[in-house]
Amino acid sequence: MTTTNHEHGPAIAATGLRKSYGDKAVLDGIDIQVPAGTIFSLLGPNGAGKTTVVNILSTLISADGGQARIAGHDVATEAQAVRAAIGVTGQFSAVDGLITGEENMLLMADLHHLSKDEGRRVTAELLERFDLVEAAQKPASTYSGGMKRRLDIAMTLVGSPRIIFLDEPTTGLDPRSRHTMWQIIRELVSGGTTVFLTTQYLEEADQLADRIAVLNGGRLVAEGSAEELKRLVPGGHVRLRFSDPVAYERAATALRETSRDDEALTLQVPSDGSQRELRAILDWLDAAGIEADELSVHTPDLDDVFFALTGSPVTADNNTADNVTADNKTVKETVR
Template sequence: MIAISARGLRKSFGEKTVLDGIDLSVPAGTILALLGPNGAGKTTAVHLLTTYLRPDAGEIVIAGHDLAKSPQAVRRVIGVTGQFSAVDGYLTGRENLMLMADLHLLPKAVGRQRADDLLERFELTEAAGKAAATCSGGMKRKLDLAMTLVGDPKVIFLDEPTTGLDPRSRRVMWDIIRGLVAEGTTILLTTQYLDEADQLAHRVAVLDGGRIVAEGTPAELKTRIPGGHIELTFADRAELDAAALVLAPTHRDDDALTLQLAGDGRVSALRSLLQRLDDASVEVEALAVHTPDLDDVFFALTGKKGA
């Protein structure tokens, strides 16, 4: 089942075209990471898919509901966590959750139980009785996501959910996101962190110039980019010179005593390489395999580093 479907999505502001006919398809129970440079239209795409904005053209279907015909039905099955926290700093953690329960028209008893369950699940019991403004950034972000879940959405849009978090808090958030998907939730994620997309996403779509310029699994996208290489480090200059005569390095660094050779790190190729050096009685101090990552993919597709 396709949980998020967009076809021919277009949006302009005045004479500026932000989205120029993009297509997106996200199967239920998976994560799609939408990447793109600043100003590429990622947030605009999220706003269109979540009914905040109307597209100039195109069709959107969320969890089986046509957004143009049934926007209220779409709103009932989605949750949104934006770039900026929706947490009310004057309210306690529990009060923030109860506010969301009221907005979802849940009976009081159901709302209290939902709030208690989410506080425990997100390890937010410490924040339950104190003003959210006094909580750490990580706790606020977790509370923000917990508030999104009060309505038990089938589809969640996470717009840069870990911006500003320390590494440990980011890891905690990743575990929470993985847990949601394991339960069948569908997630569209925009992020500034390419390692985050690599860790979480089943598929990645790269948005640039208002168009989707590439889409695939992280592994598939990496295979499109040349640049994998093997780096050999030697103990001294003599070993470096000897290795350079045996091999055909693409780069040599006399100061670092390293040679680089083109290669994708396949075991058979590494075994053959080491055998050639062994036959020539050349000792290798260290070996490292470097393969393209999503940052390389992003740079190659958009001409920019980072999202």
Template structure:
């Protein structure tokens, strides 16, 4: 098996009597986006700070590209870039000067620093504003510059800690496009966010962190199927077909006025196939069909905020 880009086992961290991380396990495959979801205080930022060698864990292990963050912090740092919750740009410098400063701090050398700065200014569409003071930059421009500074040394693993907080919808979508482009080029991203739409748009996998523990993990679609409320809605051409289908499908709810039948479902292909096979066997024609699954808002509210929760839910809906 390929070594994961990020591998966390039994990670623990406390501050006095407050347990922030309580045995976190997490594996992130190279070239993918994994989102950490959770309420304030769940341990998302603490996890990122440990992985980026800014904090030392109390227990467990964590490695980035095979380098243990405690035993080999220099090896881990060589692979990573971090964009924190708050912009790290220097407001007294221009955009170009910020990038040049970071390039020199990364020991790129004068010539390479200028080349890399020009590349990043173009990539992040900041060339026209390169020599303007940061006071003239919008929030979205500052955030793009912040991410560009993270990429000066071309890290293979990037930690994005709530990268679009406070941005307007257009700037947020621009950041999403940038992240997608990075991942398409092979970069691994660990994203912490409270914006559920962001996780749904970007993440290949999502880990839900609550009370210092991972309480659920899976693809966005898998997590949505964990919570109740999913259903298949079928519309028929006439009342007799609706009545026949209602008798055929247990637990369904008929709307006679709309000639529609709502069938509880987990949203999976198997459930859909079962419904269609039964209708087909009964020679009942369907005018229209739609699948409705809970969204990540439903997942978030269902799985977080339960202080006494001690079990982890996998994507098959069982507790362990």
């Protein structure tokens, strides 16, 4: 049996994607590779082009240049095949509040041309999976924000997509609902689904993503795992606290490139937080017969990475191009 190339290729592959609105270049040559069964997160300030990327890859709008393949299908020439392989949950809920949760699900089943029996079976399974059975007969307008988001994703899964685009799926949710959504996303991926996630919450990308790309000014300015990105930013250090002023002075004199706090008797030693560097510091302290009362390791987080790479967040006034693809609704920047 001969296998097609895309069965072993990436779930999502894009090269040189370009998109402009008027004289504003929103995407200026974007390359993306997402292996099947992984979570890829796209970070960036408002107006960076995150939604534009999702809309191009999901065939909602066309790129001005470049190529993209989803599940092996070209988004420009095989749009129907791409749509059959994907599910999309946008920033703004697709739930119809005038009908019940179950009716929303059955409507999606009809749109996917499922038989009546198959539609009811899939609906029942997904309502149970997303803990919506009790609310299934109530109008969706009565649902909480977290329940609407769960219903939104359940509706996306009716067609059994292999690849799901989640465009800021937890914006506006309370912490409990956000953690519930994270668990749902993890379960999807453990079942083999590929997730392309855009988010304003850096913790979300840190918690979920196998790989993270940072989009700024129409370009990808960095890509890697959360740990790889954190190592791009200086500022990691080992903090040593002493109660003995003599030991503190000996350590401060002998350790190079150390920042002192004479009042608190603490030293900061630059470090990338690796086990090797930590062991070297401990070995030196032991060899010198110096004992610190407290040792703690501090590494940059994604907040540090984000602001080092993007500078100040782009204000809503400057993100007209991306707002075109978000129904002209402004999503408030929640990154501090």
